[in-house]
Amino acid sequence: MRVVDVAEFYSPTGGGVRTYIDRKFEAAAQLGHELFVIAPGPEDGFEPRASGGLIQVRAPRLPFDANYHMFWEAGPVHRWLDSLSPDLVEASSPWRGAWIVANWSAPVARAMFMHADPVAIYPQRWLASVASPERIDQLFDWFWNYLRKLTGRFASVVTGGHWLGRRFEHHGLEAVTSIPLGVDRGSFSPRLRDERLRSELLEACSCPNDAKLALAVGRFHPEKRWPMVIEATTRARADVPIGLVVVGDGIDRARVRRAAAGKVHVHLIPPIRDRGLLAAHLASADVLVHGCDSETFGLLPAEAMASGLPLVGPDRGGFADLAQPSTSEVYRSGDTQAAAAAIRRLFSRDPGALKAAAIEAAAGVRRDTDHFADLFEHYQRVADRGRSVEPRPAARRPPAGASV
Incomplete structure (x- = not known):
């Protein structure tokens, strides 16, 4: 055909x-x-x-x-x-x-x-x-x-x-x-976790190695709600030490940079075109924090799941279809306070059980x-x-x- x-x-x-x-x-x-x-x-x-x-x-x-x-x-x-x-x-x-x-x-x-x-x-x-x-x-x-x-x-x-x-x-x-x-399950896997990379990213966020590493990945576009993600993660730091790495660029870069300004725990890096390097970043983080509530499917959250990464994201859109109770927390779409609470809830779980559930979920992610x-x-x-x-x-x- x-x-x-x-x-x-x-x-x-x-x-x-x-x-x-x-x-x-x-x-x-x-x-x-x-x-x-x-x-x-x-x-x-x-x-x-x-x-x-x-x-x-x-x-x-x-x-x-x-x-x-x-x-x-x-x-x-x-x-x-x-x-x-x-x-x-x-x-x-x-x-x-x-x-x-x-x-x-x-x-x-x-x-x-x-x-x-x-x-x-x-x-x-x-x-x-x-x-x-x-x-x-x-x-x-x-x-x-x-x-x-x-x-x-x-x-x-x-x-x-x-x-x-x-x-x-x-x-x-x-x-x-x-x-x-x-997703391309051949490219994304929990086996790609790199503790050295994780330490380098936390250091870039002025955080110690025992802090939690949050990742946010995607175009800098208003639909992605990155300023809200940055603020929610910042609020969650009152209870949990967290460094946030935001990967991307786009037309909303000025608002994203303003949201990150003065927050030493937030580190912005350009888009990662090398899929192997992106997969290593996903596998080496402790949570993906997502803000977009209008996606068809949620390709990046699915790639994060395939990498063994727990998720926090909105209750509308493709993310809500992907989220599993054993590995995810959802919050009311667009609500910064609810997003911060969801991050806190995720990290209040037993770390060993959460990691085991995330690795198990990775094996079930649909292949492209x-x-x-x-x-x-x-x-x-x-x-x-x-x-x-x-x-x-x-x-x-x-x-x-x-x-x-």
Whole structure:
């Protein structure tokens, strides 16, 4: 099968989507499929990959994030689709790229892979102090109408986790299939724990070796809530000596740096591109503290779990689906005091029992090879059905006042 992914938010300097698609190239080759990815970029270009190739179409830069570009003209993308003659076309964002795919004239099956929930990422975070998530969903009913109309042009809507799948179904999207993501278990393992690295990181946080080492990893973006994570960890230090290492960079760097300023126990380091080194950092820490409540799956928390690391994170989003009572503590999303209390609760547990439970949980983390096998099997079924690209009847609206 030949799949073409029109990936609006793929960038060589991107985060989770880049990591995911790079792994998808490898998985496609192993499974005997061809995969081509069409992405907007600074110049036209082609980069061969194991199972096909990465095609860049020249496009304008995204105004608010220099890492990304945005599709503009449909013609270049349609010409590539015509020349590639795919069995299935995937769109992986609900914006311009998806409409370009939807309006391609060939009678080829198409699917949408939703990597995010824009309402949860933006308005539910911006307006959290003045309105409930349910009320915000009502205020943004225009977006849910838009998404129902758009996804009606696709044979399948795929999510990388059950939380987002349930949320989309609740808001009236049809043909939703949840195929949970997974991690590269060959790269992440408790066996990579490095006591010397742990000591160096604690020293960078001006902490003694018997302090607890907390890790926070991800793009510096408002949805990640890193200032809240920094403040919650700082409050928890009143009861437990903790050093916090924050790994990342991005458009929210100024706020993150302000939040860390004057806190000698907080150490900021740039993104770790070397997966082996990242895996060693995860395996060598004592807890991952997470703030994002709008992720599809929570790839970084899953990698931390595979590394034998206990977790603290919010009660909404993909993290909540991953968290296990034996190895995790959850807190009310966006609540700094609740997050600090969750950190204290985790470290009040018996250390030996917690470590044993975390190592046991690591062995049960879903593999990314299982995700990709399930994904391509699903795409094969969709392609075989050959559903017309004509719009389905209007999707139902959710009951008034309800939310997920």
